[in-house]
């Protein structure tokens with residue numbers, strides 16, 4: 001069998017996946033990306049496509065047989081799978097449970113089958129704070145339980161974690177479960193800043209906020225997230241390695257995010273709030289992570305607060321949008 005030196009990234013054309021692809025290529029790895037463009041886009045892969053170490057396949061990987069078959073030539077060379085493909089529209093998954101079954105869970109099941117078929121023994125998975133459910137302002141540790149997610153997205157991510165821990169028993173050397181917070185930055189395909197900027201493009205005089213603006217969550221800049229996951233993969237070498245990743249602070253209010261966006265993008269817009277304390281069914285209005293486990297590995301984010309991360313992400317997205325419209 002050929003040397004295993006290939007990194008497979010699912011969701012490669014998405015927001016975080018495309019940044020990860022660039023980081024892996026810069027570090028000298030060969031990368032095979034796969035995405036069906038349900039949300040990601042070709043523009044996100046512009047830099048990667050210039051690179052000779054990059055190959056890409058457009059495929060719906062919830063079709064397990066098609067995914068396994070498509071990797072026939074490269075499967076034996078895969079060293080690590082970074083599984084990032086998933087549905088990222090949580091409210092859409094609330095309206096139609098089939099979305100998270102297909103894009104969040106079945107994509108994971110397919111990845112597990114690829115590991116079995118081609119003997120891939122290292123797997124990194126992008127999980128989420130949504131697996132915890134609603135714990136109010138309590139700082140949740142990785143080992144809190146039982147876990148009761150309140151969205152189909154959170155449920156299918158938790159089911160994915162379970163599918164992969166079961167796989168690890170027989171077929172993996174290392175499984176990394178990253179529980180991401182809200183991640184923000186340039187190339188976003190969704191999220192609160194993206195939605196606010198979209199709304200302001202359509203109605204520059206007003207910004208309608210989902211919920212009353214008191215939702216409060218931690219936000220991490222994408223570069224800090226990538227530093228964290230690359231460090232975890234380097235230093236955490238148990239069979240199952242589960243980490244919360246996030247800033248230490250209590251987060252930033254949606255009301256503050258709306259004000260920052262309006263200030264930087266559309267100064268005269270009026271901000272209009274809803275009456276509910278959450279944006280949609282399945283939205284967790286406030287959560288907090290305990291992050292001592294990842295801090296003990298030696299990671300601290302460059303953006304020292306959620307607010308700083310928000311400011312930086314709004315700047316990045318405003319500048320991308322003005323580039324597109326120029």
Ligand SMILES: NC(=O)c1ccc[n+]([C@@H]2O[C@H](COP(=O)([O-])OP(=O)(O)OC[C@H]3O[C@@H](n4cnc5c(N)ncnc54)[C@H](O)[C@@H]3O)[C@@H](O)[C@H]2O)c1
Nearest residue numbers: 011014015016036038039040060061085086088180182183
């Ligand atoms: N951005 C965040 O705040 C955040 C928070 C927690 C967890 N996560 C997780 O991180 C990962 C990346 O998120 P993101 O923000 O970059 O989202 P994203 O939507 O930009 O990226 C996901 C990518 O997966 C692709 N995809 C979805 N279903 C697919 C399928 N069936 N076959 C092939 N490709 C498919 C999409 O086209 C998209 O490009 C996801 O697993 C997400 O659940 C993100």
